[in-house]
Amino acid sequence: MIGARDDRGEITLPGLLVASALSLILMTAVLSSFENAQSQSTQLTARNGNQQTARQASDNLAAALRNLASPTPDQPQAIDRAGAYDLVFQDVDPAGPNNGQNLTNVRRGRWCLAGDGTLYSQRQTWTTAAVPPVPSATACPGTGWSQTSVAVARLTNLAGxxxxxxxYDAGVLTDIAGVHVDMYVDEDPSRAPPExxxxxGVFLRNQNRRPTAxxxxxxxxxGIVxxxxxxxxxxxxxxxxxxLDGTTVVDDGITTTYKVTAGxxxxxxxxxxDPAGLISTSAAQAVRG
Structure with missing residues (x-):
């Protein structure tokens, strides 16, 4: 190495120190590059893994929504709560039947986003013939549910x-026929790449919709036909x-002749x-007999 030997060809102490320092600098640079590459690789693996988990959670939610419970007179709608970060609905348990009186194997599912970005999935099951009420707790996750699990972590929908x-495609629970799910995922918001x-989008093929009158x-x-x-x-x-004549019920049936005083x-x-109990009332018409 240049400057590492004296006139007699022997290694000098200053030269040795310089060579050692250069070697240390080079080794530090190599190790730093390796650590950065390893860190980026680890972060990318974690990011891809979290995105895959989010995709799986989205697929699971879509499958459950497509399997909504059929309406009944006691429970005409399958969606119990429709919030921006809290969705509660009834679907059919594909693993049924159960051993109780819940012969249709209906269960209730909840998907809610907590303030820390964790998306929770909760389940309520029952064996009674009557459908129990929705657990009243609005915290996410809430109490009163049979099962609670983390569907995906680090959603950034609430960030900024x-x-x-x-x-949803409607503001009334019984009128909802479509649910749009929009997940923003970021393993580490403080570092690149971006979220x-x-x-x-899920069309609720089993959702009972309100009739038109x-x-x-x-x-x-x-009389008035x-x-x-x-x-x-x-x-x-x-x-x-x-x-109805005003608010008074006057007859039933698809057609009728309402006898009134002329003029x-x-x-x-x-x-x-409809058979599930959903009701619609037409616009009123002023009719002269």
């Missing part, structure tokens, strides 16, 4: 400006028809109800 995790976004009215010598055959049910279920005015409407 909050971004809804869940959004990833995972989006899923429509009718026509025509004055005749026999009422016809609600234009009313429809989204699932094609048979409807029950109730006729009098009446505010007519029809109320329709």
């Amino acid at each position: 400006t909050p971004r809804p995790l869940f959004s 990833a976004r995972l989006v899923t 429509l009718f026509t009215a025509a004055a005749t010598a026999q 009422l016809n609600a055959s234009a009313s429809t049910d989204p699932e094609g279920q048979p409807l029950r028809y109730t006729w 009098t005015w009446h505010t007519m409407s029809v109320r329709v109800q």
Whole structure:
């Protein structure tokens, strides 16, 4: 090495110290590069793993939503709570049947996002014939549930400006037919790369939707002829028809002739109800008899 030997070709102490210092600097640089590469590799592995967990959680949620419980008169809607960060719904347990009186194997699921970015999945199961109420606790995770598990950690929907995790195509529980899931995932928000976004849209094929009430009215010598055959049910279920004059029930059936005094005015409407108990009332029409 240049400068490491004297005129007699022997290694000098200053030269040896310089060579050692240079070697140490080189080794430190190599080790630092290796550690940085290893750190980046570890972070990338963790980031990819967390994203994969989020994808799996999104798939599991979508599968449960597509398996919503069929409506009943006691429970006409399958969605019990529809919040931006808290979704509660009933679906059918694919592992059934159970050993009790819950013959349809309905269970209740909750997906909620905690303030620390953890998405929890909770389950409520029962063996009774009657559907129990939703656990009242609104904390995430809450008490009163049979099972609680972490679906995915480190969602950043609540970081900075909050971004809804869940959004819906309707504001009324019984009218919701679609759920949009929007996950923002970041293993370490303080370091690159930036957060990833995972989006899923689910159509609730088993969700019972509200019927539409429509009718026509025509004055005749026999009375006001009422016809609600234009009313429809989204699932094609048979409807029950109730006729009202103002708030007074005057008849039932898809068609009827309402006998009134000639020349009098009446505010007519029809109320329709599907087998699960969902009700819609038409717009009122002022009809002269």
